[in-house]
Amino acid sequence: MFVLHVALQGCLKGCDVQYGLTADTxxxxxxxxDLVEAAAELHPTHRHVIATRLFDGMGEAYTRTVEPCRPGVEIIRIASANPAYLPKEDIHTEVASFAENLIAHIEAGARPDVIHAHYADAAQVAAIVRRRLGIPFVFTAHSLGRVKQAMLDGTGDMTGMAQRIAAEELALSQASLLIASSRDEAEVQYALYDAYDPGRIRVLPPGSNLSAFRNAVPSARIEAELARFLRQPDKPCILAIARPVRRKNLTALIEAYGRNAALRDKANLILVAGTRDDIETLDGEMSSVMEDMLRLIDRYDLYGQVAYPKHHCPQDVPGYYAYARARCGVFVNPALNEPFGLTLLEASAASLPLVATDSGGPNDIIETCGNGVLVDPRNPDDIGRAALRIIADERLWNRLSRAGDAAAAAYDWGRHARRYTGLLNGLRQPAALQPTRPNKLLVCDIDNTLVGCGEGIRAFRDWRPSQSGLSFGVATGRSFHSAMAILEREDMPRPQFLITSVGSEIYHLDANGVTYNSDRAWQRRVARSWEPDKAMACLSNVEGIIPQAPLEQRPFKLSYFSDGRSATAAQVRVRLQKAGIEASVIHSHGRYLDVLPSGVSKGSAVDFVRRLLRLPIEAVIVAGDSGNDVEMLRSVPQSIIVANHSDDLPNLPALRHSYVSHDTHARGVIEGVAHFQMLAGVPCKAAS
Known part of the structure; x- marks a missing residue:
């Protein structure tokens, strides 16, 4: 496979990249x-070429037309109309000329199978190439204009923003597949766009080569450099590593530190903010942000407590984490929005607890690793309190420090590359789909039903191909992107459809075998009587329930945590009914409570899919393990309750017809299917 990556922004070269050299580097x-290196390592016969701009004025490296990086990977530099280096706000002026020259380059040599566009200007180029040569393209946004626009709220430089947002709308409408780094990006950020289509987005968290950070030790050079700034260099420290641009929000961190006397007494503040010789010569907004940072340091008289070194190279970064770890410090990412947060993974691997923005990828990282605290980046006091709480509590610091070990296993470039190349191969060679008219339908819950047991997952993977004529789908409380992430992580067979968010959304596998299409008819049906604002207001003061995180709220689902005592599902139903609000209430695992449009559940969604496939109810088998599966299990005669069930499902009168398996998880599903096939006189293959 030949993948052509297009990336126009910043000073890109194969090694020794000077991060922070410009605002876009x-x-x-x-x-x-890292992506192309991991992909090349996984598949040495594949070819990856990175096409970027050729420009003068920033050094000889950026005038080389071809730069070999490693076997199977090279950078090519394509000329555009303007030979000078340009900031991202002006790149749109070069799209047409760059695209023409790139097309000429492709036509003169090998034709790529897929183009991967990085940032919206590259997507514009890819769209032109697709129109002319028919090559499909994949899009990674890295950051989004509408998000930045909302973050700055008219207070920052909006130069080029209209063109950028238009280019992002184009990318969303024309890309064959969009790759997001986090659920927040896939479900919140992209949802701001008119062309938003959840089924064409996949969440693939980046990996990180973390061994250098895990094993790093403080260097004498870094110790000496920071000692120039600090009166008491051995105190714990708050460390931030980010370019000095507005969205990284370093000024809020200085405010947080300056306004919190207890924090200043406990810790120093270290700001590794790019590389500079003279602030006045910094590129773009970096100069004004650095000036703002220095003004705040002066305002709060932080001299001797704040370090802001002028230079560092990539090899220094592990040493900064090690310096902070040795002093029982914390790493803080206060960005207004962080699409993913590679520095958070690095800090995690270095055993540093995290304080991170609640906007973007840090939600996923801290949920996965359990090694930090999420904060509102617009509230400096919130940032300061969180940092102080960790630094002042030795037991908490130790617990969060140890939890960071999970980062290396969870965010691995090898795993990312396997999923990435699998998706690209699917676009290049669409898989043969099941017949459009199956004669059987199997619908399974995911958590603790399909997944949760490695042996069961392997058995299901082996068993699934033997079930000819069987349409396989899942029904889950997870969102679409959360469900796809766990299914792909476990390498489960790709479902023909997904019922997600407790039945409130349905997605069908596209003809390409990779992406999914939202069921608009179901969406219109569930929206008819749905009044989420009224329901939320009605439940705002109910004792014993608290809303789950914003990321867990969906267009047709409100999600709460319940204490399991004072706020039962029945009590919530009564409260809604008294307010004249039509809604379904589903309680599961003793602590999750979901409020949905009236009549919406996994059960009603399964019946909708059954009717769509024109199958009789006798052709349907469903499997689940908990309370949010009750409606699905109740409504289908052939129901499987796996042995590891919760919520006392077998003793519910409405589920007495269900088959309770002896085996757990996916092996219990296979056992149950075999049971119903045997009753029907159908030869079947049991779990091996």
Whole structure:
């Protein structure tokens, strides 16, 4: 497979990248170089070419037309109309000329199978190439204009924003597949766009080569450099590593530190904010942000307590984490929005507890690793309190420090590359789909039903191909992207459809065998009587329930945590009924409570799919393990309750017809299917 990556922004080269050299020489370059290295390592016969701009004035490296990186990977530099380096706000002026020259380059040599566009300007180029040559393209946004626009709220430089957002709308409408780094990006950020289509987005968290951070030790050079700034260099420290641009929000961190006397007494503040010789010569907004940072340091008289070194190279970064770890410090990412957060993974691997923005990828990282605290990046006091709480509590610091070990296993480039190349191969060679008219339908819950047991997962993977004529789908409380992430992580067979968010959304596998299409007819049906604002207001003061995180709220689902005592599902139903609000209430695992449009559940969604496939109810088998599966299990005669069930399902009168398996998880599903096939006189293959 030949993948052509297009990335126009920043000073991109194969090694020794000077991050922070310009405002646009940032994490997307690191992501791209690590991605192609991991993909090349996984498949040595594949070819990856990175096409970027050729420009003068920033050094000889950026005038080389071809730069070999490693076997199977090279960078090519394509000229555009303007030979000078340009900031991202002006790149749109070069799209047409760059695309023409790229097309000429492709036509003169090998034709790529897929183009991967990085940032919206590259997507514009890819769209032109697709129109002319028919090559499909994949899009990674890295950051989104509408998100930045909302973050700055008219207070920052909006130059080029209209063109950028238009380019992102184009990318969303024309890309064959969109790759997001986090659920927040896939479900919240992309949802701001008119062309938003959840089924064409996949969440693939970037990996990170973390061994250098896990084993790093403080260097004498870094110790000496920071000692120049600090009166008491041995105190714990708050560490931040980010370019000095507005969205990284370093000024809020200085405010947080300056306004919290207890924090200043306990810790120093270290700001590793790019590389500079003279602030006045910094590119773009970096100069004004650095000036703002220095003004705040002066306002709060933080001299001797704050370090802000002028230079560092990539090899120094592990040493900064090690310096902070040795002093029982914390790493803080206060960005207004962080699409993913590679520095958070690095800090995690270095055993540093995290304080991170609640906007973007840090939600996923801290949920996965359990090694930090999420904060509102617009509230400096919130940031300061969180940092102080961790630094002042030795037991908490130790617990969060140890939890960071999970980062290396969870965010691995090898795993990312396997999923990535699998998706691209699917676009290049669409898989043969099941017949359009299956004669059987199997619908399974995911958590603790399909997954949760490695042996069961392997058995299901082996068993599924033997079930000819069987349409396989899942029904879950998870969102679409959360469900796809766990299914792909476990390498489960790709479902023909997904019923997600407790039945409130349905997605069908596209003809390409990779992406999914939202069921608009079901969406219109569930929206008819849904009044989420009224329901939320009605439940705002109910004792014993609290809303789950914003990321867990869906267009047709409100999600709460319940204490399981004072706020039962019945009590919530009564409260809604008294307010004249039509809604379904589903309680599961003793602590999750979901409020849905009236009549919406996994059961009603399964019946909708059954009717769509024109199958009789006798052709349907469903499997589940908990309270949010009750409606699905109740409504289908052939129901399987797996042995590891919760919520006392077998003793519910409405589920007496169900088959309770002896085996757990996916092996229990296979056992149950075999049971019903035997009753019907159908030869079947049991779990091996």
């Amino acid at each position: 940032g994490g997307h370059i690191r992501y791209l170089l």
